[in-house]
Amino acid sequence: MAQEEWVAEQFEEHRTHLRAVAYRMLGSVSEADDAVQEAWLRLSRTDAAAVDNLGGWLTTVVGRVCLDMLRARRARREDYVGTWLPEPIVAGEPGAADPEHEAFLADSVGLALLVVLEALTPAERLAFVLHDMFGVPFEEIAGIVGRSPAATRQLASRARRRVRGGAPAPDADVARQRRAVDAFLAAARAGDFEALLEVLDPDVVFRTDAGPGAAGARSPVVGAPAVARRVLERGVRFAPLGRPALVNGAAGIVVGPPDRPVAVAGLTVTDGRIAAIDLVLDREKLRGVAVAEDLRS
Numbered sequence: 390m391a392q393e394e395w396v397a398e399q400f401e402e403h404r405t406h407l408r409a410v411a412y413r414m415l416g417s418v419s420e421a422d423d424a425v426q427e428a429w430l431r432l433s434r435t436d437a438a439a440v441d442n443l444g445g446w447l448t449t450v451v452g453r454v455c456l457d458m459l460r461a462r463r464a465r466r467e468d469y470v471g472t473w474l475p476e477p478i479v480a481g482e483p484g485a486a487d488p489e490h491e492a493f494l495a496d497s498v499g500l501a502l503l504v505v506l507e508a509l510t511p512a513e514r515l516a517f518v519l520h521d522m523f524g525v526p527f528e529e530i531a532g533i534v535g536r537s538p539a540a541t542r543q544l545a546s547r548a549r550r551r552v553r554g555g556a557p558a559p560d561a562d563v564a565r566q567r568r569a570v571d572a573f574l575a576a577a578r579a580g581d582f583e584a585l586l587e588v589l590d591p592d593v594v595f596r597t598d599a600g601p602g603a604a605g606a607r608s609p610v611v612g613a614p615a616v617a618r619r620v621l622e623r624g625v626r627f628a629p630l631g632r633p634a635l636v637n638g639a640a641g642i643v644v645g646p647p648d649r650p651v652a653v654a655g656l657t658v659t660d661g662r663i664a665a666i667d668l669v670l671d672r673e674k675l676r677g678v679a680v681a682e683d684l685r686s
Contacts, residue, residue: 396437400429403444407451413518414455415462416475416503419677424454445529452519452533459511472609474598474667475503476674477653479643480635498522499637500655500667504596505555509548516541517548557590557664559639559657566640566658570633573656573663574642577620577628585617590664595619600671616666627652627668650678 407428411421428450440446477500506514512534519525519533531541560566569588576584595610610619620628631642636655645651653675657665669675 392438396432399437399443400432400447403447406444407447410448410451410518410523411455412478413498413503413506413522414452414514415458416507417674418476418478420458424451424458427454445525448519448523448525449529449533452515452525452530456511456515456533459514463511471607472596472598473507474596474669474671474674475500475507477641477655477669477678478637479641479650479653479678499556499559499639499657500669501559501594501657501665502552502556503637504667505552506548508555509551510544512536513544513548513551516544517552520545521549557657557659559659559664560661563635563640565661566656567633569658569661569663570640570642570656574628574631574633577631580621582617582621585620586613588663589613589616590659590662593662593664593666595666595668597668598671598674600673627654650675653678 404425407425408418408421411424412418415421415424428447431450432447437443506518509517515534516527516530519530520527527538527541527545530545531538534541534544536544572588573585575581576588591613592611593613593616595616597607610616627642627644630644631652631654632644634641634643634653636642636653639655640658641656642654643650643652644654651670653669655665655667655669656663657667
């Protein structure tokens with residue numbers, strides 16, 4: 390096998406893992422793919438045979454690339470109007486998508502957690518993602534962020550505290566999540582305020598991302614009564630017209646044709662109730678979303 394073919398084969402074996410790392414760092418599938426592509430370009434300029442741990446080397450490279458992208462994006466987003474939400478990963482029922490997408494979906498994290506990660510500094514996010522989610526030693530992460538291992542450990546510790554305090558832990562049983570989502574959709578379609586209160590957590594948070602500079606951008610809505618009223622407003626069409634889907638590996642909602650959805654909602658279900666609703670309306674973020682045809686009606 391030629392050297393170029395061997396390098397390409399080795400890279401493909403790590404691609405799904407690298408996309409998972411980059412997506413957790415960036416909250417964007419398109420940007421994650423850009424980061425992975427940059428890692429491939431750097432690998433193609435390197436003597437891969439001399440790298441002892443190619444997977445570790447590639448993870449480090451992707452981490453560096455994502456750190457630079459986060460720092461640049463943070464500066465650009467200062468004038469973002471409304472709530473910024475991650476780019477969702479959507480599928481229909483298990484087995485409907487291609488194997489690579491299924492693996493990526495299964496290895497994804499919820500939108501609510503990604504929202505909390507977005508509030509971290511780039512260095513905190515890198516330390517938390519690489520160490521807590523992928524087990525990279527602090528000694529290796531320290532070289533990426535330019536700090537000592539002890540200081541890097543503190544970065545991850547601060548991030549961990551913010552994640553625990555800011556992201557509700559979803560129920561592990563997707564079937565239980567689905568039952569809550571089905572009850573939510575039924576109540577929304579019936580215009581039943583009291584039924585909505587039953588399925589919403591008292592402290593539920595409803596976030597909407599309509600895109601940068603969107604007219605009528607809103608701050609997050611907090612509390613079951615306020616969220617129920619927001620869901621039943623005339624202009625909120627995602628719930629009555631929504632269909633169940635897997636959004637970032639959890640029960641969620643999609644609105645619109647499978648190849649061109651107009652809205653995607655990730656729902657965090659905790660103890661059988663909906664604790665967070667993250668509604669993505671941004672057309673750019675939905676441009677690359679294609680939903681399997683076999684969604685339940």
